[in-house]
Amino acid sequence: MAEYQTLTNLGPIEIQQYQQNRFPCFFIDLIEEAVPGKSARGYKNFTYNEWFFPAHFEDEPNVPGFVQIETMAQVFLMTFLTIPENKGKKAAAVTSKAQFKKKIVPGDKLEIKAELYSYSRGLARGKSVGYLNGEVTCSVELTVAIPDIMNSFIPKAD
Amino acid sequence: MSNLEKYIEAFTTTFDIKPEQTSGLKYQDIEAWDSVGHMGLVAAIEDAFEIMLDADDIVDLSSFEKGQEILKKYNVEM
Amino acid sequence: MQINDSTQLSVPDIMKYHRNRYPWFFVDAVSLENGTDHVLGKKCFSYNEFFTKAALDASVPNFIIGEALEQTFLMTFMKNNPGLLTNTVSSECFYKKSVNIGDVLEIKAELLSFRRGIAKGKAFGFVGKEQVCEAAFVITVPEIMNNFTPKN
Numbered sequence: 001m002a003e004y005q006t007l008t009n010l011g012p013i014e015i016q017q018y019q020q021n022r023f024p025c026f027f028i029d030l031i032e033e034a035v036p037g038k039s040a041r042g043y044k045n046f047t048y049n050e051w052f053f054p055a056h057f058e059d060e061p062n063v064p065g066f067v068q069i070e071t072m073a074q075v076f077l078m079t080f081l082t083i084p085e086n087k088g089k090k091a092a093a094v095t096s097k098a099q100f101k102k103k104i105v106p107g108d109k110l111e112i113k114a115e116l117y118s119y120s121r122g123l124a125r126g127k128s129v130g131y132l133n134g135e136v137t138c139s140v141e142l143t144v145a146i147p148d149i150m151n152s153f154i155p156k157a158d
Numbered sequence: 159m160s161n162l163e164k165y166i167e168a169f170t171t172t173f174d175i176k177p178e179q180t181s182g183l184k185y186q187d188i189e190a191w192d193s194v195g196h197m198g199l200v201a202a203i204e205d206a207f208e209i210m211l212d213a214d215d216i217v218d219l220s221s222f223e224k225g226q227e228i229l230k231k232y233n234v235e236m
Numbered sequence: 237m238q239i240n241d242s243t244q245l246s247v248p249d250i251m252k253y254h255r256n257r258y259p260w261f262f263v264d265a266v267s268l269e270n271g272t273d274h275v276l277g278k279k280c281f282s283y284n285e286f287f288t289k290a291a292l293d294a295s296v297p298n299f300i301i302g303e304a305l306e307q308t309f310l311m312t313f314m315k316n317n318p319g320l321l322t323n324t325v326s327s328e329c330f331y332k333k334s335v336n337i338g339d340v341l342e343i344k345a346e347l348l349s350f351r352r353g354i355a356k357g358k359a360f361g362f363v364g365k366e367q368v369c370e371a372a373f374v375i376t377v378p379e380i381m382n383n384f385t386p387k388n
Contacts, residue, residue, distance in 0.1 A: 025290035025297050051286065055260035057321060064260060065324035066306070070299040093298045097328045101189075185386040193385045194325050194376060197354050200384070213384060216352070220386035 004036035007082055018081040019074065020090050024051055027071035031078050040078035041113045044071050048106035063104040068138045069096055072112055072128035076142055079116035080124045089146045094123075098140040108132055122149030161207070162236040165229070168202035169222065184221040207234050243268045245311075253314040254307065255321060259286050262304035263343075266311050273347035273357075275315075277308030280340050288337055295334040298369075302329045305343055305359035305371045312347035313355040313377075320377050325354075329371040339363045353381030 010031040016022065031042040046063055048054075053061040063071075077091050104110060114128040123145050130138040159167070169180045173190040185191055191199070200216050203209075203225070209232045211219070219225045226236050245266040251257070267276040281296050291297065310322060335341055345359040354376050361369040 020292045021297075022290045022292070025287055025299075052260045055257040057255045058257065060321060064303065065327060066299040066303040069302070069327070070297070073299075090293065092295070092334065093329075093331055095328075095330050096302070097326075099326045100324055101192075103323070193378075193381055194354065194374075196385050197352055197381065201351065216384045217386055 002037070004083060007034040007036070008032065010034065010042075010078075015078070018087055019077045020088070021074055021077075025070065026074070027067065028074050031075070034078040034082045036080070036082035036084075037116060037119060038079065039113070039115050040075050040082070041111070042075050042078070043109055043111045046104055046106055046108050046110065053106055061106055063108075063110075065098065065100050065138075068100065068104065068110075068130060069098050069140050071110060072098075072114070072130055072138065072140045073142055073144070075112040076114040076116075076124075076126055076128040076140075077144065079114050079126060080119045080144075083119070086146060086149075089148055091124075091144050091146050093142060094145050095143040096140050097142075098138065100138050102132065102135070102137045104130075104132065104137060110137065121153045122146040122151075160236075161229075161234050164206040165203070165226065165234075165236060168199060168206050172199045172202045180222050182222065203229070207232065209234070243270060250311065253318045254310045255319065256307055256310075260303070261307070262300060263307045263311075266308065268311070268315055273312055275308060275311045275345045275347075277304075277311065277343040277345065278340060279304045279308075279343065281335060281337050283337050285337075291337075294336045294338070296337060296339070298329075298331045301331065301335050301341065301361065301369055302327065302371055304341060305329070305345070305361055305369065306373055306375075308343040309345040309347075309355075309357055309359045309371075309373050310375065312345050312357055313350045313375075316350075317377055317380065320379050323376045323378055325374040325376055327371055327373050329369065331369045333363075333366065333368040335361070335363060335368055341368070352384045353377040353379070 015028055015031055027044050028042050029044050034040040056064045111131045116126040118125045125143050127141050166177050166180050170177055215228045219228055250266055262279050263277045264280055265278045342362045343359055347357040349356045356374050358372045
């Protein structure tokens, strides 16, 4: 894969130039580093003042598993949406295989490291791992597609 | 396969460890032996020896060696 | 897929079984298939939901679809453990086709095993007759499982 310039310290407004996720489904606070075509790392702070905590659960607020998956996935997106020709394109998860080790609660800062295993013809494969205080808390293996690109390689019906 | 080999295999397959890592191993010594891993280990032991462990024995099964003692009650000698 | 009226649970009934609440509540009706480990669920997707402003097109975010599958799957074992907290250990999802706002997602969930507080099973989502997604879950009920874990 070609080498691209590493991006650093991307805040939410800049990140949203690369991916189409928006509030209230936008789960990154900072991308500390994105190496296009290779890796990305960033973090998300979790605060009780987010819509899912009172609902999950009222007496024991913790981050739902699928929000954890989406958080890790959104960092993973930055491994290949930062490739110049992919900037701003819609991406959709095709498969996810996740493990959850520890609860994430209000006040936690989830640090995420994502690695791109392969990217070809609009299909990205890789892994994203979440850490709390240096300990692995959750992880997900992902296959994500950029439909606009991938669909151009699918045989058309006669 | 001997009873000891079957018992060791329950640990190695459940926790993805080597046989030499089993001796002295205790609950929560390794990341894989957490509460969920514990249930997996119990199921693997039960399947290996075709037994059903009592709840108290499951709670007491807190180490490799303790497990060997417990299984004597179920006529599994090693 | 038909929801059987005679075993249908409405939202207030479902809330007696699992602790998810608005706006993290993604099942509108459930049918318990008596004598089996299968449950049918239904989730209608509407523009009038909070997440629609997050999408630049008409599709429902995949993580919400996954959660809808999981919340139907919960009913396969929470029907016997009403109101207890649950904890997801792992999930494996396959999103075959996008689900759009306005679609009705019908979900078939199957409990493969529930042993000492650990539930394993699968859920399949359909829009019309077409299967659009599927998932496999391992979920624990800590209050039950902790009765079997060694005490330090």
